[in-house]
Each structure stands twice: as C-alpha cells, then as structure tokens.
Amino acid sequence: MARQAPSTVSEELMTEEKNRLEKYNPHEVEPRWRATWESSNIYKTDLHSSKPKHYMPTMFPYPSGNLHIGHWYAFSIPDTRARFMRMQGFEVLFPMGFDAFGLPAENAAIKNNIDPAKWTYSNIEYMTTQFKRMGTMIDWETTELKTCDPEYYKWNQWFFVQFYKRGLTYKKESFVNWDPVDNTVLANEQVIDGRGDRSGALIERRLMSQWHMKITDYAEELLNFDGLEWSEKVRVMQTNWIGKSVGAEVDFATPAGALRVFTTRPDTIFGATFMVLAPEHPMVAALTKPEKLEEVTAYQAVAKLASDIDRTAEGKEKTGVFLGSTASNPFTGKEIPIFISDYVLVTYGTGSIMGVPAQDARDWDFAKKFNLEIIRTVQTPADWDENKPFMGDGVAINSDFLNGLNVTEAKTRMMDELEQTGKGNRKTTFRLRDWLISRQRYWGTPIPIIYCDKCGQVPVPEEDLPVLLPENPQFLPTGQSPLTLLEDWKNCTCPKCGGAGVRDTDTMDCFVDSSWYFYRFLDPKNTQSAINSELVNKWSPADWYTGGIEHAILHLLYARFWTKAMRDMGLINFGEPFTRLMNQGIILGEDNEKMSKSRGNVIDPDNLVDEYGTDTVRLYLQFIGPWDQGGPWAPKGVNGLANWLGRVWNLFLESPDKTTENIPLIDLEYAIHYALKKVTEDTEAFKFNTSIAAMMELSNFLGKAKRSNLYGTTEWNIALETFNLMLAPYAPHIAEEIWHRTGHIGSVHLESWRAFDPSKLVKDTFEMVVQVNGKVRGKTEAPSNITDAEAFALARGLENIRGHVEGKETVKEIYIKGRLVNIVVKG
RNA sequence: GCGCUGAUAGAGAAAUGGUAAACUCACCUCGCUUAGAACGAGGAGCUUGCGGGUUCGAGUCCCGCUCGGCGUACCA
Numbered sequence: 001m002a003r004q005a006p007s008t009v010s011e012e013l014m015t016e017e018k019n020r021l022e023k024y025n026p027h028e029v030e031p032r033w034r035a036t037w038e039s040s041n042i043y044k045t046d047l048h049s050s051k052p053k054h055y056m057p058t059m060f061p062y063p064s065g066n067l068h069i070g071h072w073y074a075f076s077i078p079d080t081r082a083r084f085m086r087m088q089g090f091e092v093l094f095p096m097g098f099d100a101f102g103l104p105a106e107n108a109a110i111k112n113n114i115d116p117a118k119w120t121y122s123n124i125e126y127m128t129t130q131f132k133r134m135g136t137m138i139d140w141e142t143t144e145l146k147t148c149d150p151e152y153y154k155w156n157q158w159f160f161v162q163f164y165k166r167g168l169t170y171k172k173e174s175f176v177n178w179d180p181v182d183n184t185v186l187a188n189e190q191v192i193d194g195r196g197d198r199s200g201a202l203i204e205r206r207l208m209s210q211w212h213m214k215i216t217d218y219a220e221e222l223l224n225f226d227g228l229e230w231s232e233k234v235r236v237m238q239t240n241w242i243g244k245s246v247g248a249e250v251d252f253a254t255p256a257g258a259l260r261v262f263t264t265r266p267d268t269i270f271g272a273t274f275m276v277l278a279p280e281h282p283m284v285a286a287l288t289k290p291e292k293l294e295e296v297t298a299y300q301a302v303a304k305l306a307s308d309i310d311r312t313a314e315g316k317e318k319t320g321v322f323l324g325s326t327a328s329n330p331f332t333g334k335e336i337p338i339f340i341s342d343y344v345l346v347t348y349g350t351g352s353i354m355g356v357p358a359q360d361a362r363d364w365d366f367a368k369k370f371n372l373e374i375i376r377t378v379q380t381p382a383d384w385d386e387n388k389p390f391m392g393d394g395v396a397i398n399s400d401f402l403n404g405l406n407v408t409e410a411k412t413r414m415m416d417e418l419e420q421t422g423k424g425n426r427k428t429t430f431r432l433r434d435w436l437i438s439r440q441r442y443w444g445t446p447i448p449i450i451y452c453d454k455c456g457q458v459p460v461p462e463e464d465l466p467v468l469l470p471e472n473p474q475f476l477p478t479g480q481s482p483l484t485l486l487e488d489w490k491n492c493t494c495p496k497c498g499g500a501g502v503r504d505t506d507t508m509d510c511f512v513d514s515s516w517y518f519y520r521f522l523d524p525k526n527t528q529s530a531i532n533s534e535l536v537n538k539w540s541p542a543d544w545y546t547g548g549i550e551h552a553i554l555h556l557l558y559a560r561f562w563t564k565a566m567r568d569m570g571l572i573n574f575g576e577p578f579t580r581l582m583n584q585g586i587i588l589g590e591d592n593e594k595m596s597k598s599r600g601n602v603i604d605p606d607n608l609v610d611e612y613g614t615d616t617v618r619l620y621l622q623f624i625g626p627w628d629q630g631g632p633w634a635p636k637g638v639n640g641l642a643n644w645l646g647r648v649w650n651l652f653l654e655s656p657d658k659t660t661e662n663i664p665l666i667d668l669e670y671a672i673h674y675a676l677k678k679v680t681e682d683t684e685a686f687k688f689n690t691s692i693a694a695m696m697e698l699s700n701f702l703g704k705a706k707r708s709n710l711y712g713t714t715e716w717n718i719a720l721e722t723f724n725l726m727l728a729p730y731a732p733h734i735a736e737e738i739w740h741r742t743g744h745i746g747s748v749h750l751e752s753w754r755a756f757d758p759s760k761l762v763k764d765t766f767e768m769v770v771q772v773n774g775k776v777r778g779k780t781e782a783p784s785n786i787t788d789a790e791a792f793a794l795a796r797g798l799e800n801i802r803g804h805v806e807g808k809e810t811v812k813e814i815y816i817k818g819r820l821v822n823i824v825v826k827g
Numbered sequence: 828g829c830g831c832u833g834a835u836a837g838a839g840a841a842a843u844g845g846u847a848a849a850c851u852c853a854c855c856u857c858g859c860u861u862a863g864a865a866c867g868a869g870g871a872g873c874u875u876g877c878g879g880g881u882u883c884g885a886g887u888c889c890c891g892c893u894c895g896g897c898g899u900a901c902c903a
Contacts, residue, residue: 231831233831349903355903365901429902552898631840634838636864637851637852692850
C-alpha cells in the first residue's frame with residue numbers, strides 16, 4: 001500500500017538523514033585499534049611494578065594449526081577478567097605461549113613427510129596471527145615461550161638432572177603401559193579405560209626399563225588442598241587418583257614362608273577364611289602343589305594375556321585357582337586355603353589379600369563361587385539380608401578380644417595388637433604410582449643421560465646442556481625411538497671417563513614441559529637459569545589458572561608435584577602453583593553435540609570475526625551462559641549481540657530525536673550505580689553472562705533517558721562515561737572507539753574502574769507489596785525507613801486490603817524491610 | 828554401583844526464602860521505508876521435571892522419584 005507522508009514530516013526526515021550517524025563498522029574500527037595498541041605497547045606488563053600483582057595464566061595451547069572456537073572460549077573470556085583486574089589497579093600478567101612438543105607433530109610428519117619442527121613453527125606463526133585478532137591484552141613477549149625451543153627444553157633437561165641428583169628421577173624396570181599404535185609407553189594417567197588417551201589403542205603390558213619421576217614422595221602432601229580455591233570436582237578426582245588407604249600389613253604363615261597382605265580392615269581378621277594372591281605374585285610358584293601346577297600355569301597365562309579391560313569388566317564373575325596350599329590365620333590358628341585370582345592386582349598393596357567374605361563384596365562373591373566358609377565378625381543390623389556382605393559399622397562378634405568394639409575401635413585395637421605381637425604393622429598405601437616419563441618418540445626433550453660401560457648412567461653435565469634434538473629424523477615403525485637410528489647422534493663420549501658412551505634415545509613426556517612453564521613466563525628469555533626466582537616468588541602462585549577439565553589429574557597433578565620439588569630444591573618459596581583454578585565448559589555445536597568435522601557442526605571463529613567482528617564474538621561467548629558450563633552455539637544469538645553493540649553505538653554517538661519525557665535525576669544515578677555494582681561484582685566472580693545482561697538493562701534505560709530532560713546534563717555525561725568504562729573489558733575495540741569519539745584522549749584501557757556508590761542505591765521510598773495470606777492484594781509507595789508498625793498501619797489503610805482483613809482474626813503480621821507486608825488472617 | 832552436577836517460556840539463561848519469574852534471541856502487532864538479517868513503540872508466551880514436607884510465604888530449604896551430563900569403578 002502506497003502512502004504519502006505530509007511534506008513537513010518529509011523535510012524533518014531529510015534533515016535527520018543528513019545528520020545520520022555512520023553505522024558502527026567493526027571491520028574498520030577493530031584492526032585500527034589493535035594496530036594502535038600494539039604500536040603504543042599499552043599491554044606491556046611491568047613485572048617490577050609496585051602495584052599489587054595479579055597473575056592469570058591460562059593453560060597454553062598446543063599448536064595444532066588452527067584456533068577453534070574452544071580456544072576463543074578459553075582465552076578471550078579470561079582476557080575480559082584480566083582487563084577488569086587491570087582497571088581495578090592491579091598489575092596484571094596475562095601470558096601466552098605454546099605447548100609445542102607432542103605426538104601430533106610427529107604423526108603429521110610421518111603422514112606427510114614434513115619436518116615436525118617446520119610443521120610446529122609454521123603452525124605457531126599462523127596461530128599467533130589468529131590470536132591477535134582476539135583483541136586480548138596478552139603480553140606477546142611471553143609467547144617467546146615455545147616448549148620445543150632448545151632454550152626452553154634445555155631447562156627440562158636441567159631439571160631432570162637436578163631431580164636425578166636428588167633421587168627424584170630414576171630408572172626402573174617394571175610392567176608399563178605400551179601403546180601399540182603410537183609406539184610408545186604411556187604414564188598411568190594417560191591410560192583411560194585401558195586405552196591410550198591419544199590413540200585409543202588397547203594398551204599392552206610390557207616389561208621395560210624406563211625413567212620415572214618420584215611423585216609418590218609427595219603423595220601425602222598432594223592430598224592437602226588447604227588454601228586452594230579449586231572446585232570440589234577436581235579435588236575429589238585428584239584425591240581418588242592418589243588413593244590413600246590407611247590400614248595394616250599382616251603376615252600369614254605358609255609352607256613357603258610368611259605371606260604378607262595389606263588390609264584396611266584389620267578388625268575383620270577373625271573372619272579371614274581364605275587367601276588370594278595376584279596371578280603374578282612371586283610366591284605363587286612356591287605355594288603351588290605339583291598336582292595343581294598345570295591348572296595354575298594355565299590361569300596365569302590367561303590372566304597375562306587379558307587386557308586390563310577384560311580383567312576388570314563390569315559384573316565379571318569371579319575366577320581363580322586353589323594352589324593346594326594353606327596359610328595359618330594368625331589369630332584363629334585355622335588353616336585357610338590359598339588361591340590365585342585376577343581380581344587381586346599385583347600392582348597394589350602387597351599383591352595379596354586375606355579373604356573376608358562377610359565384610360567385603362568381592363570376597364563374598366569369591367567365597368560363594370568356591371563354597372568357602374563365611375564368618376560374620378561385625379554384627380549385622382536387625383533387618384539385614386543375610387545373603388549379603390555387610391560393610392557398615394557395627395559391633396564386633398566372633399572376634400575374641402575385639403568383641404563388643406565398633407569398627408573404628410576394633411581397628412585400632414587390632415593394629416596395636418599386631419605391632420605388639422610382631423604379627424604385622426600399621427601401613428598406609430597409595431594408589432598413585434611414580435610418573436613414567438620416557439617416551440619412544442622423536443618430538444620431545446631428549447633425556448640427558450649417557451650410558452657408559454664403565455660408569456653406568458651418567459647425567460649430561462650442566463655445561464653440555466641442552467642435548468639438542470637432532471635434525472632430520474627417520475621415522476620407521478620399529479617400536480623404538482627414532483633417535484636410536486641416528487648413530488652419529490647416539491654415540492658420544494662418557495663425560496665421566498671419556499670413554500665411549502651412548503645417549504639415552506628416549507624423549508620426555510610433554511607433560512614435563514607443562515609442569516613448570518608458568519614460571520618461565522616471568523623471564524622467558526633467561527639464558528642463565530630456568531627461572532628468575534625473585535620474580536617467580538613475587539608473582540606466584542598464579543592467582544587464577546584456567547583451562548579444560550581434562551587436565552584435572554594429569555597436568556595439574558604433575559604441576560603441583562613439580563612445584564613442590566622446586567620448593568625443596570630452594571628455587572621457590574611456595575608449594576602450590578595455582579591458588580585458584582577454574583575450568584571452562586565446552587562449546588557445543590548448534591545440535592547440542594560435541595563439535596566435530598564428521599558431524600559438520602564446527603563453528604569457525606575466523607568466519608565469525610569476518611562477519612561480526614571480534615567484540616561481538618567475545619560478547620556472545622560470554623553471554624551464552626556460565627563460563628564453567630559451556631553450551632550450544634546459537635547462530636541467531638550472535639546476531640543479537642552484534643545488534644546490541646549497534647544500539648550502544650547509537651546511544652553514545654547519535655543525537656536524540658527530541659525531548660519528550662521527564663525522568664528524575666535520581667533514577668539515572670540509581671540505574672548507573674545499580675549496573676556498576678552488578679558488573680563489578682559479577683566480573684569479579686567470573687559471571688560474565690549476568691554482567692552483560694546488567695549492561696543491556698542499563699543501555700535500555702539510557703536509551704529511554706536519552707529522550708528525556710536528562711540528556712546533555714553533567715550527570716548524563718558521567719553516566720555514559722561510566723558505562724563506557726564498564727564496556728571496555730568486555731568489548732575492548734568499540735569501547736575504545738566510543739571513548740575517543742566522545743572526546744577523550746588516551747586509551748580507555750588505561751583508565752581506572754569506577755567504584756559504585758552504595759548511597760546512590762538507597763531510595764527514599766519503595767513500592768511496598770501488601771499480601772494477605774501470602775497473596776498479593778495491593779501495592780503502595782512507602783518510605784524506605786518505615787517501621788514495622790507503620791508498615792502494618794499503612795497496609796491496613798489500603799482500600800482493597802480492608803476487604804480482605806476486616807472482621808477476621810489476625811494471626812500474624814510480617815514486614816520484610818524494603819519489600820513487603822504479609823498479613824495472615826483466619827476466618 | 829559410587830561421586831559430582833543439572834532439569835525455569837520455542838532456544839539460551841537470571842533470580843540473599845519475599846510482588847508466580849531478569850536479560851538476549853526467536854515469535855506477534857504497529858510505526859519508519861531503507862542505518863534494512865537495521866531502528867523505534869508495544870504484545871503474547873513458563874503456576875520453574877514429578878510427588879510429598881517445612882514455612883506467613885518455596886524456583887530457592889528437606890525427603891522420595893524420573894530423566895540427562897561429567898567423572899570413576901574388583902585399589903583389598
């Protein structure tokens with residue numbers, strides 16, 4: 001339908017047209033400011049500043065080739081908080097580096113015949129350009145830290161040697177986890193459900209001689225999280241991994257000598273009716289009667305071949321073989337049969353247990369299967385199903401001198417007895433094993449050890465470090481490190497005797513690299529020492545460390561261990577690397593599924609930035625929900641944030657149409673301080689989504705207020721300036737552009753955060769809700785300092801309330817300050 | 828099995844025990860008719876997974892249940 005506007009309106013529109021503000025164009029504004037910030041170096045951290053420090057490393061990325069949306073989520077959001085802390089007056093270090101050693105480079109090299117170093121360095125170069133588009137306050141000098149640089153891994157080797165000298169690094173032969181796809185051994189922490197964490201291959205057991213770090217020396221201390229603000233989830237996961245069990249070791253007499261078991265329930269010994277050894281237990285042979293030999297050998301063979309998955313499969317029926325021998329229960333004197341079974345692990349405790357079926361579900365199953373005696377030694381509750389083992393607390397029965405004691409008392413009494421009689425002793429066992437760090441791979445830190453026929457293992461002297469990773473490796477599927485093929489490199493002279501020596505040809509697990517890099521950031525170019533102790537002591541522990549939950553055990557446990565070892569070497573004066581830890585969630589695809597190429601739901605941040613600009617992408621990622629929760633990607637939501645920034649742009653820079661409304665000044669001040677309080681507190685608490693919502697509410701209010709009498713007043717200008725500052729950490733580019741267009745000189749990012757004024761949040765009056773029996777029946781304006789009695793009187797005076805209360809008995813009257821009155825009546 | 832965690836309009840997501848519920852997107856109406864996958868004005872939509880309980884008052888606290896996510900699992 002065609003319409004004809006009156007000519008006067010047309011003219012008015014035409015004038016407006018002329019004055020119309022150019023639309024916000026992030027593609028012009030954002031790169032311009034990034035260039036300015038870089039050239040004026042405004043994000044350089046002064047490590048010697050007298051301001052209070054705030055150290056905020058994030059788990060540094062692996063140079064896989066591309067920054068994905070998860071990287072944006074992990075790095076751009078902490079950047080907002082880093083910027084906020086900076087505006088709050090802290091000297092903030094927000095570093096970045098690259099975790100550059102690792103298998104993907106080597107696998108890419110094998111597949112495409114590229115040098116892993118070239119692949120890695122070119123990825124780093126490209127990812128750095130991508131990083132810069134994120135508009136962060138990263139101090140780029142720290143990206144000197146690339147773990148594959150000899151200047152970095154030299155210090156891995158240095159630490160290795162120092163730890164070696166202190167007995168923290170040692171080589172031992174043991175059954176290790178062999179990944180047949182990646183052709184290397186793995187640490188226990190890298191085996192998930194019996195499979196390699198990277199390759200997914202079923203892990204095999206191999207007996208090999210490998211280098212270990214003695215993390216078990218710190219098992220007890222690693223259980224202590226005092227002073228750390230870490231999520232319960234991570235603390236529980238680490239605690240379970242370390243797996244401390246307090247109990248006792250007890251000797252049982254057998255024809256082959258004392259058989260030692262570990263138990264957490266020494267109070268149940270009187271109920272021990274059989275023994276079980278792991279199939280690999282060293283005493284098996286001696287305890288096997290000749291007529292049982294064949295059966296035992298067969299069982300051992302099956303157990304050896306079975307993977308851990310098969311051995312520990314859910315609901316697996318108990319199996320085992322009676323060895324033909326018996327042991328003597330040290331307290332009852334009874335002879336009890338000795339079995340082997342794969343439910344007992346040779347790697348835990350003593351590799352042997354006493355079977356107490358009445359108080360242990362596994363032993364119960366085993367006893368039922370083999371028809372063994374079951375003796376209750378803890379009184380079961382009255383309504384207990386007698387066809388089940390009882391693991392709970394109760395009074396000891398059938399247990400001689402323990403009878404009548406509860407479980408805790410009985411344990412103590414029995415452990416005292418064991419120690420007095422010499423039949424056993426108190427013992428604490430950990431599930432945690434020493435950290436296996438050898439890898440039969442090329443792309444890692446060479447292990448600085450030389451083997452000499454005369455001198456044995458000889459650490460490479462400090463002055464000869466680094467042991468450089470040789471160039472031009474050959475990758476052959478030999479199951480040995482590629483370094484073994486490089487004869488020239490491998491053969492050397494023994495530093496001790498000068499004779500012929502051979503280098504260790506394995507490289508270190510790359511979790512070694514990431515165990516201390518956050519200290520190196522404070523002096524990444526240091527050629528004299530691994531770290532600058534003075535700066536590290538000043539800046540560490542990190543105030544806030546963030547990254548994915550997948551490192552809850554691996555990296556975070558190793559980093560804590562390394563820190564404690566460094567402390568004990570006297571390098572640093574604290575024992576925990578990260579005071580506060582937070583794990584971001586995962587950004588899912590539009591379909592609420594994990595992003596993957598095969599699902600075709602991958603969101604490419606580069607495309608988004610091309611379309612909307614950096615600020616919009618950052619804002620959207622923060623607005624999507626709580627940061628630790630992650631969430632699905634909603635393409636239309638991004639558009640919403642882009643539009644909001646457009647409205648904010650207009651709010652600041654466009655002249656208002658006309659003044660129509662009258663808004664009290666007090667409302668403006670309330671709005672701005674309300675938002676300021678919310679944004680300050682929420683940013684502090686990492687609640688970016690609600691912080692942005694508060695800014696949206698503010699901008700909605702200001703949009704209205706702009707067409708009121710408030711426009712152009714001093715208070716109006718202060719309000720806008722305050723809003724501009726609040727926006728700066730969240731949308732750094734547009735905030736900077738607005739800052740300059742509204743007449744400011746100097747970067748908004750060098751400004752201070754405004755403190756909110758609580759007095760502006762106090763109103764003289766409030767809208768008092770009046771309820772009768774909990775239902776809203778009226779509302780009235782009331783003075784904020786109203787007393788209870790006055791509030792009730794005021795409420796009762798309301799016409800629509802009278803109807804509900806008159807002639808009825810009042811049961812109760814409640815006044816909630818500044819909110820409501822509830823009158824409870826009866827009848 | 829155990830531990831942690833979640834369930835609020837079509838989607839995402841707020842809410843110190845206090846007005847049956849922010850904010851954004853999507854949707855509807857009107858205006859503008861081109862700053863256009865824009866802008867302005869307005870509107871509709873959730874009795875907060877289910878069942879009990881505590882309370883003057885419950886999305887919020889307690890008990891039970893259902894469904895989902897994450898972790899862990901013969902560790903003696």
